[in-house]
Amino acid sequence: xxxxxxxxxxxxxxxxxxxxxxxxxxxxxxxxxxxxxxxxxxxxxxxxxxxxxxxxxxxxxxxxxxxxxxxxxxxxxxxxxxxxxxxxxxxxxxxxxxxxxxxxxxxxxxxxxxxxxxxxxxxxxxxxxxxxxxxxxxxxxxxxxxxxxxxxxxxxxxxxxxxxxxxxxxxxxxxxxxxxxxxxxxxxxxxxxxxxxxxxxxxxxxxxxxxxxxxxxxxxxxxxxxxxxxxxxxxxxxxxxxxxxxxxxxxxxxxxxxxxxxxxxxxxxxxxxxxxxxxxxxxxxxxxxxxxxxxxxxxxxxxxxxxxxxxxxxxxxxxxxxxxxxxxxxxxxxxxxxxxxxxxxxxxxxxxxxxxxxxxxxxxxxxxxxxxxxxxxxxxxxxxxxxxxxxxxxxxxxxxxxxxxxxxxxxxxxxxxxxxxxxxxxxxxxxxxxxxxxxxxxxxxxxx
Amino acid sequence: xxxxxxxxxxxxxxxxxxxxxxxxxxxxxxxxxxxxxxxxxxxxxxxxxxxxxxxxxxxxxxxxxxxxxxxxxxxxxxxxxxxxxxxxxxxxxxxxxxxxxxxxxxxxxxxxxxxxxxxxxxxxxxxxxxxxxxxxxxxxxxxxxxxxxxxxxxxxxxxxxxxxxxxxxxxxxxxxxxxxxxxxxxxxxxxxxxxxxxxxxxxxxxxxxxxxxxxxxxxxxxxxxxxxxxxxxxxxxxxxxxxxxxxxxxxxxxxxxxxxxxxxxxxxxxxxxxxxxxxxxxxxxxxxxxxxxxxxxxxxxxxxxxx
Numbered sequence: 176x177x178x179x180x181x182x183x184x185x186x187x188x189x190x191x192x193x194x195x196x197x198x199x200x201x202x203x204x205x206x207x208x209x210x211x212x213x214x215x216x217x218x219x220x221x222x223x224x225x226x227x228x229x230x231x232x233x234x235x236x237x238x239x240x241x242x243x244x245x246x247x248x249x250x251x252x253x254x255x256x257x258x259x260x261x262x263x264x265x266x267x268x269x270x271x272x273x274x275x276x277x278x279x280x281x282x283x284x285x286x287x288x289x290x291x292x293x294x295x296x297x298x299x300x301x302x303x304x305x306x307x308x309x310x311x312x313x314x315x316x317x318x319x320x321x322x323x324x325x326x327x328x329x330x331x332x333x334x335x336x337x338x339x340x341x342x343x344x345x346x347x348x349x350x351x352x353x354x355x356x357x358x359x360x361x362x363x364x365x366x367x368x369x370x371x372x373x374x375x376x377x378x379x380x381x382x383x384x385x386x387x388x389x390x391x392x393x394x395x396x397x398x399x400x401x402x403x404x405x406x407x408x409x410x411x412x413x414x415x416x417x418x419x420x421x422x423x424x425x426x427x428x429x430x431x432x433x434x435x436x437x438x439x440x441x442x443x444x445x446x447x448x449x450x451x452x453x454x455x456x457x458x459x460x461x462x463x464x465x466x467x468x469x470x471x472x473x474x475x476x477x478x479x480x481x482x483x484x485x486x487x488x489x490x491x492x493x494x495x496x497x498x499x500x501x502x503x504x505x506x507x508x509x510x511x512x513x514x515x516x517x518x519x520x521x522x523x524x525x526x527x528x529x530x531x532x533x534x535x536x537x538x539x540x541x542x543x544x545x546x547x548x549x550x551x552x553x554x555x556x557x558x559x560x561x562x563x564x565x566x567x568x569x570x571x572x573x574x575x576x577x578x579x580x581x582x583x584x585x586x587x588x589x590x591x592x593x594x595x596x597x598x599x600x601x602x603x604x605x606x607x608x609x610x611x612x613x614x615x616x617x618x619x620x621x622x623x
Numbered sequence: 624x625x626x627x628x629x630x631x632x633x634x635x636x637x638x639x640x641x642x643x644x645x646x647x648x649x650x651x652x653x654x655x656x657x658x659x660x661x662x663x664x665x666x667x668x669x670x671x672x673x674x675x676x677x678x679x680x681x682x683x684x685x686x687x688x689x690x691x692x693x694x695x696x697x698x699x700x701x702x703x704x705x706x707x708x709x710x711x712x713x714x715x716x717x718x719x720x721x722x723x724x725x726x727x728x729x730x731x732x733x734x735x736x737x738x739x740x741x742x743x744x745x746x747x748x749x750x751x752x753x754x755x756x757x758x759x760x761x762x763x764x765x766x767x768x769x770x771x772x773x774x775x776x777x778x779x780x781x782x783x784x785x786x787x788x789x790x791x792x793x794x795x796x797x798x799x800x801x802x803x804x805x806x807x808x809x810x811x812x813x814x815x816x817x818x819x820x821x822x823x824x825x826x827x828x829x830x831x832x833x834x835x836x837x838x839x840x841x842x843x844x845x846x847x848x849x850x851x852x853x854x855x856x857x858x859x860x861x862x863x864x865x866x867x868x869x870x871x872x873x874x875x876x877x878x879x880x881x882x883x884x885x886x887x888x889x890x891x892x893x894x895x896x897x898x899x900x901x902x903x904x905x906x907x908x909x910x911x912x913x914x915x916x917x918x919x920x921x922x923x924x925x926x927x928x929x930x
Contacts, residue, residue, distance in 0.1 A: 407809040411743050480813070480847065483766060506764045521746055523738035527912040527928070595922045 191305070199543045201601035203583045205556075207570045208586070208600040211251075214264045216244050219280060223536060228285045229581050233266075235294055237284030237427070240419075242270035242276040248422025248581065259526075267311050269296075275313035275342050277302065281532070282323060288330040290502055293352075295338055297323035303340055305352055305596050311553040315355055320344040321367065324534055327381075331372035341368035347383050349395065361393050363400050369534045370490055371386050374498025374514070384488025389481065390502055390512070399474050402517045404502075405481035406510065410518035418556050422491040478609060484508060489529070492546075494559075501572070505531035509548060511559070524557045526550050527563055536577035538587070549575035549588060554589050554599075570597050665908060682797030686730055694890050694902050695923050698916070703744035706734040710906070711770060717898045721857040723773035728756075728766040730903070749808055757855055758810045759800070760842075766810070767855060774855075775800060781856060782837050795831040798824035799840065817841070818922045836860065861899060868904045869899025872915060876927050883926035886916065 182188040215221065219239030226248065227233045234246040242471050244265035251261035255499065273397035289304075293314070297303045299322040305315040315520055321343030328338055337349040337358060347368050349359035364385035374380035381393045392402040415552070435484075477501035482502025490500045500512045509524040529535065538547040544559035545566075551574050556566035573592035580587050587599040645865050700706040708728055714724030728745070735741045744761040744770070748754045749822055755892045759765040782796035802819045803812070814832075835841050839856035876882055890901055897904065905925065908914040 409746055411746065480850070485758075508764060521739065521742045523732075523742045525738060525912075561737075563737075 181456065182273055187365055189550075190204075195542045198582075202540060202543060202545065203565065203569070204602045205566060205585070205587055205599045206602045207502060207568070208258065208266075210596040211261050211586075211600060212263065213246055213596040213598060214262055214589075215590075215594055216265050216268050216314075217242055217594050217595045219584060220573070220576060220592035220594060221596055222533075223283045224588050224590045224596065225285050225286070226286050226579055226581050226588070229289045233286075233291055233583055234579070234588060234596075235284050235286055236596060237281035237296055238594070239280040240270065241279060241298065241300075241337070243270050243277075243280055243281055243284045243294070243306075244268040247292075248584070249453060253571045269306060269311055270594050271299055273311075275304065275316075277304065281402060283326045285326055285328060287336075288328050288332065289336075293327065295326055297326040297340060299323065301342075302351055303350060305338075315352060317350045317357070319348065324367065324369045325371050327371045327373050327382075329378050329570045331373070331375065331378040332425075333378060334380070337431045339371045339373065339383075341366065341383060343367040343373040343442070345385075347371060347381075347393075349381075359395055361395075362474075363391055363393075363403075364389060365480075365489075369487055370502075372491040372500075374497060375493045375495055376514070381607075382491055382493065382500060384491050384502055386487040387482070388484045388486060390483040390488055390491070391476070392514075392517075398471060403476060403479045403481050404483040404517055404519070405511055406483050406519050407481075408518050409521050410513060410516060412520055412522075414513055414516060483512075486531065489531070489533070490535045490537045493538055494544075495541055499559075501537055503535055503537060503548065505529070507531075507538075509546070509557070522560070522562045524548070524562045526555065526557075530574055530576070533576060536573075536578040536579070538578045540580050540582060547578045547580060549578055549589065549591075551575070552591075554578055554587070557603075568599055571595065629805050630782050645920070656837070693887060694905065695886050698906075698923070699736060701735070702729060703735055703741050704748065704753075706731055707748075707768065707770075709859070711773075713900075713902065715900045715903070717817070722855065722861055723769050723777045723856060725757075725769045726758075727860075727903075727910070728768060729908075730906040731768070733906045733910035734924050740827075742781065748909035752805075752808070755804075755808075755853075756810055759855075759858075759862065759865075760845075767858075769855065775804075777856060778804075778840065779816065781840070785834070785838065790834065792828070792831050792834050795821065795834055796827065796838075799835060802842055809898065811844065812841070813849055814851065817851060861887040864899050865904075865907075868894050868899055869908060869913075872901075872904050872908060873895055876914070881926075885921065886923040886925050889925055 176350050179188065179193060181405055183190065183193045190425065198389040213234070217236070217238035217240060221236055222236050223237040224473045225235050227235070232247065232249055235243065235245070235622070237243045246263050246265050248263070249364050251428060253262050254260065257264055271278065274515040277296065277300050277301040281296050281298045283297040285295050288294065292308055293411065295303060295305050296310060301319045301322060303317040303323055303326055304313040306312065307314050317340070319342045321341060323340055323342050326338050328567065329335070334351045338352065340348050340350060342348070345364045345366060345368070346399070347361040347364070348362070351358045361383070364383065364387060366386035367494050368385045370384040372382045374382065379395050381395060381414070382390060383393065384390045390404040390513060391400040393400045460564045483502060484506050486505030488502055488504050490503035493499070494501070498514060500514050501509060503509050507526055507529045509526055511520045511522045512518065513520055524546070526548060530549070530551065535549050546559050547556050549556055550567065552571050554568040554575050555564050557563065558565050568587070571589065571593050575589050575591040578587060578589040585601055588596060589599065592594045629744070643912040649925050658929070690766060697709070700709065710726045710730060711724045731745070732738050732742050736848045745756070749756055751770055754768050754770055755881055757769065778796055778800055783798070785793050798821050802823050803817065807816070817919070818827050819829065839854055842854045844850040844852055875892070876884060886905070889905065892901060894901060894904065905914070909916060912928060915926050916923050917926070
């Protein structure tokens with residue numbers, strides 16, 4: 176450690192790499208914290224965890240008993256064991272006893288991305304409520320047509336404050352806090368929408384994953400989705416350099432567009448009721464053109480039935496650089512997609528079993544590139560580019576639902592069906608880290 | 624030169640491949656760790672040749688296989704295509720005429736160390752049309768891999784049998800082979816796409832599609848009435864055996880006190896409800912994560928993995 180600091184001092188090691196080495200060493204030594212504990216007030220399984228995006232100081236959790244609680248991550252409310260263990264009790268909680276509280280389970284609780292003055296909760300009682308943090312009152316209510324599975328707000332948004340809501344209903348609705356009304360309805364999915372996630376590279380792009388197994392990309396300035404991810408459209412790893420990519424993409428786009436046209440024409444000829452399909456379509460061209468006009472170009476994507484997973488899509492997470500999207504499915508697979516080309520990068524993460532009936536929350540860390548995935552009772556950390564298990568966190572007594580990674584402190588927070596919120600922090604003390612490479616092991620210093 | 628021949632070492636003399644194997648093991652007593660690895664690789668390469676020889680002979684019984692090529696020594700391979708060919712050679716010879724040898728994707732995961740490499744190499748092989756991947760409806764994420772030649776032989780066999788039964792519309796099998804299998808490499812296909820691809824060859828009628836479904840080459844999807852899965856024909860008995868064999872193997876291990884057993888001992892047991900052999904199931908369960916192996920001083924031990 177001292178050598179590393181000396182290297183930084185003399186300029187041998189650059190500041191970024193010094194910080195990254197230090198952080199990655201700490202992340203790879205994550206273990207159940209014996210210094211910090213959150214006292215969870217929840218009486219039901221913890222469904223959602225999020226640290227606030229401005230300072231990373233407050234943790235918001237939503238649980239199945241209809242309660243949402245806020246904890247202070249950095250300052251403990253009391254200390255036990257003569258100052259060694261920090262206990263963090265919740266600052267406040269809104270639950271069923273609250274006059275405007277949710278009546279059923281809260282499936283998703285997120286902070287307003289601009290500041291911590293507001294937070295948004297979505298619940299199985301068909302309501303999305305926007306709360307004022309300082310007064311703990313519900314300010315705006317949105318009534319949804321079905322159980323709300325997930326809500327999301329864009330952290331990049333400069334010009335809109337839209338809440339994307341994925342519900343049991345096939346349509347994704349965007350709610351506007353400023354006006355109190357629904358601004359968009361996105362149709363295309365054929366079953367409920369279990370996960371929604373805004374893009375981290377564009378404030379207008381939304382990713383949604385449905386129970387029908389499809390992942391759709393929406394640009395909210397246009398009608399319809401502009402991409403449907405297909406697990407059979409693959410690329411081997413990181414995107415190839417520009418020249419090769421344009422050749423491949425033009426071939427792919429030509430094939431896909433001709434494929435789409437063929438599919439469209441054959442679908443329409445099917446609609447006209449003929450059983451015998453002729454090889455040439457010229458006779459039916461005029462009929463088809465008129466039928467084609469009926470479908471808005473933005474709605475053509477509803478005919479695309481490609482699936483990204485063989486079951487429901489239970490979790491989505493975009494990487495911080497905006498280039499890749501991770502999706503978890505109820506077929507117990509995690510897939511990594513390239514957002515620009517829409518291809519499956521064929522990375523295989525060694526997950527055993529993943530919860531299939533509930534949505535799970537994934538977390539990512541940048542350096543080392545890790546994905547934290549709740550797999551039944553454990554949380555496994557996979558290397559994002561190798562797919563191998565790097566770390567395994569066993570501590571919960573029941574299945575884990577959500578995890579949240581705090582990159583400033585290199586801590587992982589996980590919430591599970593055992594109503595606990597566990598903290599995983601880097602093992603070892605500060606003195607241990609400073610001293611570790613100094614004392615050479617004296618191999619002769621042993622005794623029976 | 625006669626004198627030289629008299630004193631020539633015995634393993635130069637022409638023996639059958641099996642005995643050559645055994646001789647080489649006996650005459651190499653000084654096997655260090657690296658030597659063992661080299662031996663394994665040598666055995667692998669020989670076994671590829673062995674596999675072909677066995678194919679021609681009509682196969683040796685699984686007991687002999689256990690003794691000669693213990694699973695412990697050939698649990699992992701370096702390359703997906705080597706693994707595929709090895710496992711195809713070891714596929715049990717029941718109903719050989721009806722079902723082509725298939726390999727499960729979970730078996731590949733247990734055989735090659737890096738799963739991502741397996742996925743990518745499999746994708747390359749699929750694109751080159753060397754193998755074909757089918758989704759099996761076992762309820763879990765099971766995929767069966769068949770070599771393209773075996774599958775095409777299978778389709779030909781079905782076409783011949785249908786002709787003998789004096790079925791009409793038998794030309795659909797030729798259309799299927801020529802147009803559909805060539806262009807559609809994914810495991811599923813939509814009804815309209817299937818019709819349009821078949822119509823490139825001739826006039827398609829509903830009875831053609833019915834014939835394909837009856838032959839077992841395509842099956843309807845449960846989730847979506849317009850989509851079909853490509854299927855392996857006549858796989859019913861083996862599919863049932865697969866499910867029951869898995870359950871039996873897992874219950875066998877779970878009944879033990881510590882839920883574990885030596886791999887060599889497990890391999891010698893026989894499964895009552897499955898026509899597929901024990902190695903098939905062991906590889907499959909290790910690859911899908913239900914079983915874990917770890918090495919001990921007396922060899923590999925297989926244990927039921929807790930979640």
